[in-house]
Amino acid sequence: xxxxxxxxxxEELHVFxxxxxxxxxxAGGGLSLAFSGWIYLANRVPVFDxxxxxxxxxxxxxxxxxxxxxxxxxxxxxxxxxxxSLISWSMLTITYWVLSMFFSALREWYSPLEVFMLxxxxxxxxxxxxxxxxxxxxxxxxxxxxxxxRAS
Numbered sequence: 550x551x552x553x554x555x556x557x558x559x560e561e562l563h564v565f566x567x568x569x570x571x572x573x574x575x576a577g578g579g580l581s582l583a584f585s586g587w588i589y590l591a592n593r594v595p596v597f598d599x600x601x602x603x604x605x606x607x608x609x610x611x612x613x614x615x616x617x618x619x620x621x622x623x624x625x626x627x628x629x630x631x632x633x634s635l636i637s638w639s640m641l642t643i644t645y646w647v648l649s650m651f652f653s654a655l656r657e658w659y660s661p662l663e664v665f666m667l668x669x670x671x672x673x674x675x676x677x678x679x680x681x682x683x684x685x686x687x688x689x690x691x692x693x694x695x696x697x698x699r700a701s
Contacts, residue, residue: 572622573633577640579615583608584641588648588655616668620675627680631672638668 565571587608590597597604619637623630642665649655659667 567632569619569623569626569629569633570636572619573636574640575637576615576618576633577637579618580612580637580641581644583611583615584644585648587612588652592652619672624679625683627676627683630679631676634672634675635669638665638672641668 587604590604590608591601616637619630619633623633642661645655645659645664646661649661
């Protein structure tokens with residue numbers, strides 16, 4: 550029987566073995582596509598001008614769900630949550646920056662730095678809450694496993 554040759558992926562691709570990076574890239578790609586579609590529909594398709602409030606609510610809901618993916622994926626792993634969410638939000642910020650070159654009104658609302666900081670602060674709060682919850686969980690489990698703990 551012939552042995553299969555062991556193939557090793559290139560060293561550059563080892564970063565994709567980390568699930569936080571993969572989830573961040575997928576969520577960031579989804580956020581970027583959703584935001585690009587939103588801007589395109591709002592500015593280039595006049596049919597949606599009559600229902601602009603509904604269009605904006607639907608787009609914001611889609612982006613909210615996509616932005617929540619890293620939080621749901623890593624709610625018990627604060628470091629992975631922070632890595633994943635900052636990767637995804639960085640991709641959205643780059644998309645915002647590129648689109649603001651073509652749609653000048655975007656820069657009047659927020660600068661790309663303001664967009665990045667808005668998401669980064671929210672994700673830092675989520676990672677902090679996750680970290681505090683993990684600390685409490687570990688402290689409680691250590692308390693109940695202590696040998697001198699008497700059951701009430």
